[in-house]
Amino acid sequence: MPSQNSLDQNLLDQTAKRILIIDDEADIQTIATLGITMTGWKVINASSGKEGITQAKAHQPDAILLDVMMPDLDGSETALALKADLETCNIPIIFLTAKAQAADRKRLYALGAQGVIHKPFDPTTLASQIAGFLGWRPSSEQRPSEWP
Amino acid sequence: MTTADYDNHDIAPETASPDARQAAELIAKNQQLQRLLMAQEGIAANLRRREHQMRLMIDALPALVSYIDVHHRYRFNNYAYELWYGLPYQQIKGRQVSDIVSIEVYRKMLPHLEQALLGEEVTYEVEMMRSSGQMVWASVSYTPDVRNGQIKGLFSLVNDISDRKATERIKDEFVSVVSHELRTPLASVHGALKLLATGKLGQSDDRGQTLLSIALQNTERLTRLLNDVLDLERIESGHLQLSPVACNALELVREATHAMQAMADNHEIRLAIAPYEVTENNIAKNQNSQQPLSQSAPSHHTLTPLQVWADSDQIIQTLTNLLSNAIKFSPKGSTVTLQVKPASPKSGRYVKFLIKDTGRGIPTDKLETIFERFHQVDASDDRERGGTGLGLAICREIVQQHQGRIWVKSIHGEGSTFYFTLPMPPTAHA
Numbered sequence: 001m002p003s004q005n006s007l008d009q010n011l012l013d014q015t016a017k018r019i020l021i022i023d024d025e026a027d028i029q030t031i032a033t034l035g036i037t038m039t040g041w042k043v044i045n046a047s048s049g050k051e052g053i054t055q056a057k058a059h060q061p062d063a064i065l066l067d068v069m070m071p072d073l074d075g076s077e078t079a080l081a082l083k084a085d086l087e088t089c090n091i092p093i094i095f096l097t098a099k100a101q102a103a104d105r106k107r108l109y110a111l112g113a114q115g116v117i118h119k120p121f122d123p124t125t126l127a128s129q130i131a132g133f134l135g136w137r138p139s140s141e142q143r144p145s146e147w148p
Numbered sequence: 149m150t151t152a153d154y155d156n157h158d159i160a161p162e163t164a165s166p167d168a169r170q171a172a173e174l175i176a177k178n179q180q181l182q183r184l185l186m187a188q189e190g191i192a193a194n195l196r197r198r199e200h201q202m203r204l205m206i207d208a209l210p211a212l213v214s215y216i217d218v219h220h221r222y223r224f225n226n227y228a229y230e231l232w233y234g235l236p237y238q239q240i241k242g243r244q245v246s247d248i249v250s251i252e253v254y255r256k257m258l259p260h261l262e263q264a265l266l267g268e269e270v271t272y273e274v275e276m277m278r279s280s281g282q283m284v285w286a287s288v289s290y291t292p293d294v295r296n297g298q299i300k301g302l303f304s305l306v307n308d309i310s311d312r313k314a315t316e317r318i319k320d321e322f323v324s325v326v327s328h329e330l331r332t333p334l335a336s337v338h339g340a341l342k343l344l345a346t347g348k349l350g351q352s353d354d355r356g357q358t359l360l361s362i363a364l365q366n367t368e369r370l371t372r373l374l375n376d377v378l379d380l381e382r383i384e385s386g387h388l389q390l391s392p393v394a395c396n397a398l399e400l401v402r403e404a405t406h407a408m409q410a411m412a413d414n415h416e417i418r419l420a421i422a423p424y425e426v427t428e429n430n431i432a433k434n435q436n437s438q439q440p441l442s443q444s445a446p447s448h449h450t451l452t453p454l455q456v457w458a459d460s461d462q463i464i465q466t467l468t469n470l471l472s473n474a475i476k477f478s479p480k481g482s483t484v485t486l487q488v489k490p491a492s493p494k495s496g497r498y499v500k501f502l503i504k505d506t507g508r509g510i511p512t513d514k515l516e517t518i519f520e521r522f523h524q525v526d527a528s529d530d531r532e533r534g535g536t537g538l539g540l541a542i543c544r545e546i547v548q549q550h551q552g553r554i555w556v557k558s559i560h561g562e563g564s565t566f567y568f569t570l571p572m573p574p575t576a577h578a
Contacts, residue, residue: 025332031339038348069328098331099324101382102461103389120335120371124342 019130020044020059022052022078023067023096028119032065032096035123036130049073053081056088063130065117068097068108079111092134096121212306218265218299220245234279250277257288264290264302273309284310327378334374338367376538379465380521383545390459390549394573397454397488397499398423404467405486408475416480419471424454424489454488456499456570462546463570469539470503470566477507478563497572498552506563515556519544543568 021032024047033043044059046052050073056064064082068075075095082088094115095108105116115133117126130136164172206213207227215224225240233240233248245261246254256274264270270290275283291303341364343349345357352360398421405412405419412419456463467486474484484505491498510518522537547554547568558564 025336027336028332028339031336031343034343035339038343038346098328098335101389102391102459119331120338120367122342123339124346 016040016042017062017127017131017136018042018044018059019127020046020052020055020061020064020091022046022049022055022064022070022075024048024070025067028067028096031123032121032126035126038124039127041127049075049078049081052078053085053088056082056091057085060087061091063092063094063134065094065096065126065130068095068099076108076111079113083112094130094133210308212304214304214306215293215301216245216261216304217301220261222248223301232278253277260288260290261302264292265299267292267294267299276306284308285313323378323381327374330374331371334367334371338364338371341367373538376542379542380538380545383542383549390462392457392459392550394455395458395460395463397456397501397570400456400458400460400463401467401486401488401501403460404464404471407464407468408471411472412475412484415475415478417475417478418481418483420483420485422485422487424487454490454499455573457573458550458570462550466543466546466568467501467503469543473539474503474505474507474564474566478505479507482506491569498569499572500567500569502565502567504563504565509560509562510556510558510564511560512558515558518556519554 019036019041021029021036021043023029023032026047029045029047033045036043044055044061046055049070052064052066055061066075066078070078073081075097079093079095082091082093092114093112094117095113096117096119097104097108098119108116115130117129121129209226210228212228212232213224213226214222214229217223221242221244222240223242225237227237229240230236235248240248245257249257253274253276260270260272269292271287273285273287276286277283285308287307287309289305291305293300293302341360344352345360345364401421405421409419471484471486478484482505484503486504487502489500489502491500519540521541544554547570550570552569552571554566554568556564556566
């Protein structure tokens with residue numbers, strides 16, 4: 001079992017991905033960026049929904065990590081705008097949220113998200129979580145033992 | 149001669165003539181009747197006075213009080229009704245409920261009215277419009293009026309609960325904001341510590357690593373506590389959004405054990421699921437005693453897919469909480485066993501889940517209290533193992549909201565078995 005303190009680089013697709021992180025919290029941006037770039041992937045940053053839409057159109061990232069609670073255009077509104085635009089509708093979105101209820105997750109998936117990551121998140125496994133949601137690596141599930 | 153003469157005890161009726169005696173009797177009876185009439189008038193006056201007092205009291209109530217007959221007509225209403233609907237008493241009495249409230253509200257009220265007129269006491273909440281046009285939340289209670297075994301109508305009590313609803317909304321918003329405002333800085337602290345702990349940003353010496361480890365563990369403990377407090381608040385305030393569906397009980401157990409496998413591995417504990425075995429013995433035990441044992445009952449062991457009516461996310465949370473405790477308090481190398489089986493037929497159509505460990509067990513005097521908030525068997529020991537003291541309280545709330553029951557049997561020093569029951573799906577959904 002890999003140590004929780006190590007970055008699970010071997011499980012990641014070796015092609016360097018570009019992730020757009022949209023979050024108004026500078027500290028979360030720093031931590032998420034550090035966690036992802038340590039794996040060799042690249043990060044584009046945006047501190048608001050409006051800026052995020054502009055960056056998504058300009059850079060066409062491989063995925064967008066989108067915070068839910070932001071002032072002005074919140075995460076849900078940003079996701080709807082991205083999905084409504086032909087230039088950005090195919091970029092997969094993964095939400096970052098402090099709300100952990102099943103109803104909240106259902107609502108976010110209904111907006112077209114392909115994953116939901118809860119805060120506080122583990123930055124050392126952030127890239128592999130994104131890869132896992134988007135099918136960029138094989139799954140490695142373990143089952144509990146059962147009586148024969 | 150007058151009646152006054154016969155009130156005078158000097159006159160002896162036995163010396164009077166027959167006509168005089170008859171007249172005296174008639175006068176006496178007349179006096180008696182007059183006394184009865186005066187008494188009845190007194191009683192009637194008392195009744196009128198009391199009715200007037202009752203009316204004053206009922207009219208002073210802020211709640212809407214009314215009597216509705218079996219044809220859904222108002223037979224009585226208090227002053228609060230007149231204020232609410234802006235209609236005088238005479239324009240409400242004798243009219244159908246559907247004439248007074250809006251059609252939308254009447255549609256919501258109808259099933260409850262019908263239920264009460266079948267003899268059941270009913271309470272529900274509904275949004276209603278006042279004469280001012282303002283929509284307010286109301287709590288409505290119906291008490292059937294049963295006389296000589298027949299339902300004559302119902303007494304209705306309606307309370308404006310818009311203040312309570314507003315408070316709940318404010319509390320919900322507060323919890324939502326607190327949830328975000330606490331979790332976000334916690335995410336930053338936790339994330340920063342996690343990155344430092346990798347060692348890829350510069351190695352610390354042993355003391356530095358120890359301090360990092362302490363800081364990380366305690367941020368994780370804070371996160372768990374925050375999650376549990378918010379969960380419990382949401383559950384206890386009735387805002388847990390249960391979405392029950394027919395679920396395979398064994399699949400719920402498998403998902404929970406899969407989620408806890410990493411923790412079990414870290415503690416060197418084996419997780420095992422014992423399937424419910426369909427054998428001749430337990431077919432006979434669980435069947436209706438009037439039915440004969442089936443000749444074709446299988447003699448080999450098979451899995452019987454047991455279904456429950458449950459919100460799968462909430463039950464998986466319950467199972468993971470119970471598994472977490474079992475793992476934390478079990479000795480290394482031991483096994484935690486899970487099982488699902490039908491509950492005893494006398495308890496209705498329920499499925500029983502059990503989680504058995506071989507840990508230190510729970511003293512008899514704590515078997516009930518451990519399900520309460522922040523009650524732990526040994527607080528200092530649990531703090532070391534990262535417990536918040538809320539996990540079992542959350543499990544109990546979730547199970548009870550599913551109309552189930554949770555309990556524990558334990559032998560101190562040998563281990564514990566936690567049980568909970570969940571209802572089977574309603575027959576149409578089974």
